[in-house]
Amino acid sequence: MLQAIIDFIKSTGIYAIFAVNGMWGNVLMIMIAFLLLYLAIKKGFEPLLLLPIAFGMLLTNLPLSGMMSTPIMDLVAKSPDAHGTLLNVSNAGQGILELNQPGGLLYYLFQGDHLGIFPPLIFMGVGAMTDFGPLIANPKSLLLGAAAQFGIFITFIGAIASGLFTAQQASAIAIIGGADGPTAIYVASKMAPELLGSIAVAAYSYMALVPVIQPPIMKLLTTKEERVIKMEQMRHVSTLEKILFPIMVTVIVSLIVPPATTLIGMLMLGNLFKESGVVGRLEDTAKNGLMNIVTIFLGVSVGATASADKFLVAQTLAIIVLGALAFAIGTAAGVLMAKFMNKVSGGRINPLIGSAGVSAVPMAARVSQVVGQKENPSNFLLMHAMGPNVAGVIGSAVSAGVLLSLFLY
Incomplete structure (x- = not known):
């Protein structure tokens, strides 16, 4: 009986913490998971993904849980x-x-990330929820979405220059600058699976902090006169235009950057569900039931890759710093491009909408609206900001395709 009691004690995670070398790293990771849960629940920072990611991190770092054990x-x-x-x-x-x-259970769920299945399904749901009308009505918004991707390529250069990362790893880290979690996970699963947990946590953390990070950059780079500019009402976009848009974008992007086809194709398929008006059930499934299920699986399994031995390394700190740099540069580049377009247009474009060129939909567009209304309560920039915002989604997917083309093999 005594031996049975001793064996039971040795089988507990509590015993492992004190008896097994390296387990204190797991304790630290559990504390980090608690912090992320607090930010998701109490502060409301991107809770739909930050909460399952944090809980997945908690599960994988519980001693002897075996949630990510390989068969x-x-x-x-x-x-x-x-x-x-x-x-x-x-x-x-x-x-x-x-x-x-x-x-372990999470090992099998993680195969959806590892095989690049979950991120494209998320993109399909995003497409089903997104109105590309503002972008179609104002095609110049594509320039703002493209400018915001500048942070991706600057960060890629910085990651290479640090000497800590390979070209493949630097490519995955750089995508954080697009503020596009699914794309960052997709590229990381293809090019740097060993960094997937760190990249995912950084990407979604910065997405959650969009309302905190972007306003100071926006105000620093614009004047009071620019922030109060009122923009003209957009033209009406016909149903035919909305139907043709996802089809044409898929064809054009896929012919130019074939590796982007998976993400762009699923994004535009979801949007076609929405705009065609003939597959209401598929649209509803894509943006509700399927989207919610995949979000849970993706979040928990990605969080489970953030084990102590992989997360508590110098590379993780570098990823967090480079991710912040990428996001800040992307935001600044979008604002500066909008300032230039405002000058060229004779003062008809509010530079605040340039910050929405990152692909955190629709949060970045809402930030443009909030900052603009604080300067001028009668100003309504939301729909104008949605143009560059959805252009940013397309831009980050295209940027991912370019990097995959250059460095995957």
């Missing part, structure tokens, strides 16, 4: 009297694979 396969020899040996691919033809020990 163990044995190669059992065909001869009935031979003993099984651990899987070795080189001699896989000599026996039969048998499952010795199944993997």
Whole structure:
């Protein structure tokens, strides 16, 4: 009986914390998970993804939980009297694979991230919820969305210059600058799976902090006179234009940047569900049921990759710093491009909408609206800001495709 009690105590996570080397890193990660849960629940920072990410981080760092354990396969020899040996691919033809020990739940959910399945499904839901009308009505918004991607490429150069990252890792880190969580996860799963947890946490943390980070940059780069500019009402966009837009964008982008087809194609498919008006059930499923399910799976499984041994390294701190730099540069580049367009147009464009060129939809557009209304309560910039905002979604996907084209193989 005494031995049974001792064995039970040794099987607990509490015992492991004190008896197993390196477990205090898990404790620190649990504290970080608690902080992220606080920010999601109490402060409302991007709770739909930050909460499951934080809880996934908590689950994977609980000692002995095995939530991310990989399955163990044995190669059992065909001869009935031979003993099984651990899987070795080189001699896989000599026996039969048998499952010795199944993997953890989150390991199997993570395959949706690892195989690049969940982010495109998120994009389909985003497309079903997004109105591209403001972009169609004002095609010049594409320039603002493109300018905001400047942060991605500057950060890529910075990551390479640091000497801490390969070109593939730098590509995945740079996408954080687009403030596009699914795209960052997609690129990381393809090019730097070992950094997926750090990149995902950084990307969604900065997305959640859009209302905090962007306003000071916007005010620093604009004058009072520019912030109070009222913009003309947009023209009406026909149903035909809205139907043709996702089809044409898919074809054009895919022909120019084939690796972007997965993200752009799913984004535009979701939008076509919305604008066609003939598949209401598919639209509803894409933006509600399926979107919610995939969000849960993606968030929890991505958080589960942030184990202590992978997260508590020098590279993680560098990723957080580079991510902040990327986001700040992207915001500034969008505002500066809008200032230039305002000069060219004779003072008809409010530079505040340039900050919405990052693809945090619709949060970045709302920030433009809030900052503009504080300067002029009668000013309504939301729809004008939605143009560059959705252009930023397209821009980040295209940027991801360019980096995949250059450095994936």
